[in-house]
Amino acid sequence: xxxxxxxxxxxxxxxxxxxITKFNFKITGTKTVTNQTAAAAYSTFDAIAAQSTIDDFxxxxxxxxIAGFAxxxxxxxxxxxxxxxxxxxxxxxxxNVKLLSGTDLGTVAETESWPDTALTATLVMSCQKGTNGNxxxxxxxxxxDSVSAGTIEVSxxxxxx
Numbered sequence: 001x002x003x004x005x006x007x008x009x010x011x012x013x014x015x016x017x018x019x020i021t022k023f024n025f026k027i028t029g030t031k032t033v034t035n036q037t038a039a040a041a042y043s044t045f046d047a048i049a050a051q052s053t054i055d056d057f058x059x060x061x062x063x064x065x066i067a068g069f070a071x072x073x074x075x076x077x078x079x080x081x082x083x084x085x086x087x088x089x090x091x092x093x094x095x096n097v098k099l100l101s102g103t104d105l106g107t108v109a110e111t112e113s114w115p116d117t118a119l120t121a122t123l124v125m126s127c128q129k130g131t132n133g134n135x136x137x138x139x140x141x142x143x144x145d146s147v148s149a150g151t152i153e154v155s156x157x158x159x160x161x
Contacts, residue, residue: 018093023083023154027101030148040084045145047074058084063130068119073126073138077145079152080138087133093157095127095137101150109141133161 023041025033031045042057048069055061069080079097096112113125119138120126127137135156 018157018159021083021085021156021158023081023156025081025152025154027147027150027152031145033152036151041081042084043079043081044069044074045079047071054082057082058130058132058134060130060132060134063132063134064119064128064136067121068126068128068136069138070121073119073121075140077140077142078138079141079144081136081154083135083137083154083156085134085158088160089129089133089135089158090161091159092127092129092135093159095125095135095157096155097125097137097139098153098155099141099144099147099150100153101147105150107150111139111141113137113139129158 021039022037023039024036025043026036027033033043035041035043048054048066051066054064054066064082074080092115094112094114099109101107111125113127116126116128119128119136125139127135129135
């Protein structure tokens, strides 16, 4: 007689597994990208000029401070983005950023970060979950400012509310 397997469904087990959301930014020119995914993202290679730019994009107030996207963290070779998760992120686990460039996208550079309490200007890679459940990051790749074709792949590992 064959043994039967009983499976119990548990919301706690399902919520334990992190979700992975990917954003793809196609590099279309020097310091220029287009978001290739349906999810909303505000991306930048340079410092953001005003706090209202961030607040207006997310519809929140001071969820991410402009200091995280000022001239120091957004210097040479920097790329950053504010990712609109519609406030659904309960826990940010990590963010991975991969740069694919060169002939047939054969040149690969990659960086990853665990979440910081605030975006940190002195780190090569920094990411943060905002108080309203969205995500922001900035990173630095040597030579990124001169790359005119390629892809920046961002993978966000998170748990939902």
